[in-house]
Amino acid sequence: MERLLAGLRGIVAVKAVDRGVLERVAEEEGRYEKSAFLPLQNEGVRQVLARQAAVALLKDRQFREPPAPTVYLVERLGEAAPLRGQVLEAEDARYHILGEEVLASRRPYAEKTLFLAESFVLFPERRASPGTPSYFLIPPLGFAELEERQEELGIRRIISISPSSLSDVILREACGFPADTGCATLLVGFDWDAGAAKARP
Numbered sequence: 001m002e003r004l005l006a007g008l009r010g011i012v013a014v015k016a017v018d019r020g021v022l023e024r025v026a027e028e029e030g031r032y033e034k035s036a037f038l039p040l041q042n043e044g045v046r047q048v049l050a051r052q053a054a055v056a057l058l059k060d061r062q063f064r065e066p067p068a069p070t071v072y073l074v075e076r077l078g079e080a081a082p083l084r085g086q087v088l089e090a091e092d093a094r095y096h097i098l099g100e101e102v103l104a105s106r107r108p109y110a111e112k113t114l115f116l117a118e119s120f121v122l123f124p125e126r127r128a129s130p131g132t133p134s135y136f137l138i139p140p141l142g143f144a145e146l147e148e149r150q151e152e153l154g155i156r157r158i159i160s161i162s163p164s165s166l167s168d169v170i171l172r173e174a175c176g177f178p179a180d181t182g183c184a185t186l187l188v189g190f191d192w193d194a195g196a197a198k199a200r201p
Contacts, residue, residue: 001055001146001153001155002014002016002055004145004146004149004153005055005057005145005146005188008063008145009062009063009064010059010060010061010062010063010064011057011058011059011063012058012059012060012177012180012183013057013058013175013177014055014056014057014058015055015056015174015175015176015177016053016054016055016056017054017055017056017171017174017175017187021170021171021174022048022049022054022187023049024170024174025045025163025167025170025171025187026045026046026049028164028166028167028170029042029045029163029164029167031166032164032166032167036136038135038136039133039134039135039136040135040136040137040138041135041136041137041138042138042161042163042164043090043091043093043137043138043139043140044090044138044139044140044141044159044160044161044162044187045138045161045163045167045187047090047091047140047159047161047189048140048159048161048187048188048189049189050189051157051159051189051190051191052190052191052192053189053190053191053192054187054188054189054190055187055188056171056174056175056177056185056186056187056188057185057186057187057188058172058175058177058178058180058183058184058185059183059184059185059186060182060183061182065103065104065105066103066141066162067141067142067144068103068139068141068142069100069101069102069103069106070101070138070141070162071100071101071120071136071137071138071162072088072095072097072098072099072100072101072136072137072139073097073098073099073100073120073122073134073135073136073137074088074095074096074097074098074134074135074136074137075095075096075098075127075128075132075133075134075135076095076096076132076133077094077095077096086123086126088137088139090137090139090140091140095137096126096128097123097126098122098123098126098127098134099116099120099121099122099123100120100121101119101120102115102118102119102120102121109121109123111123111125112124112125138161138162140159140160140161140189141159141160141161142158142159142160143158143159143160143188146158146188146190150190150193151193154192154193155190155191155192155193156190156191156192156193157189157190157191158188158189158190159188159189159190160186160187160188160189161186161187161189162184162186163185163186163187167185168184168185171185171187172185
């Protein structure tokens with residue numbers, strides 16, 4: 001598996017991550033959530049910790065665009081069902097999308113927008129009410145290159161996440177990745193498929 005990942009365009013380094021490192025990352029993300037100026041939940045990190053194994057990737061700017069935004073502004077779903085395309089599903093939870101990271105593949109937008117920054121867009125007309133709690137959410141994403149070969153690799157429940165800048169430092173130190181500001185880390189988590197031949201990293 002490491003050979004497959006290392007051969008992807010834009011991947012600089014690959015390293016298996018042990019449980020102790022994942023727990024340190026989860027603890028750091030928990031502290032980051034509590035100290036953040038705006039409400040934030042990194043659900044992706046919690047889901048990686050719930051997987052049986054994980055690998056860290058160091059990627060440069062040549063790596064592909066993520067399959068979906070890596071961060072959203074969301075609110076809890078109320079009784080009124082949001083329109084199609086406005087719902088984010090992450091594991092067993094469902095959220096109403098109020099804003100998202102800007103991806104070239106998702107532009108132009110068909111509704112009224114407000115750019116919070118060059119890389120983040122809000123959908124102001126979607127807000128249910130000022131009293132409904134909202135927060136930034138970092139969800140788990142798929143990883144197509146492994147999903148396409150999961151039977152061959154003997155893995156399942158594959159997810160990838162983007163760690164915070166502080167967790168990025170932990171991963172670089174634990175994995176021996178260089179402190180290159182032109183690169184970023186990703187965590188990929190998965191379960192082994194007990195019914196298949198295991199192609200271990």
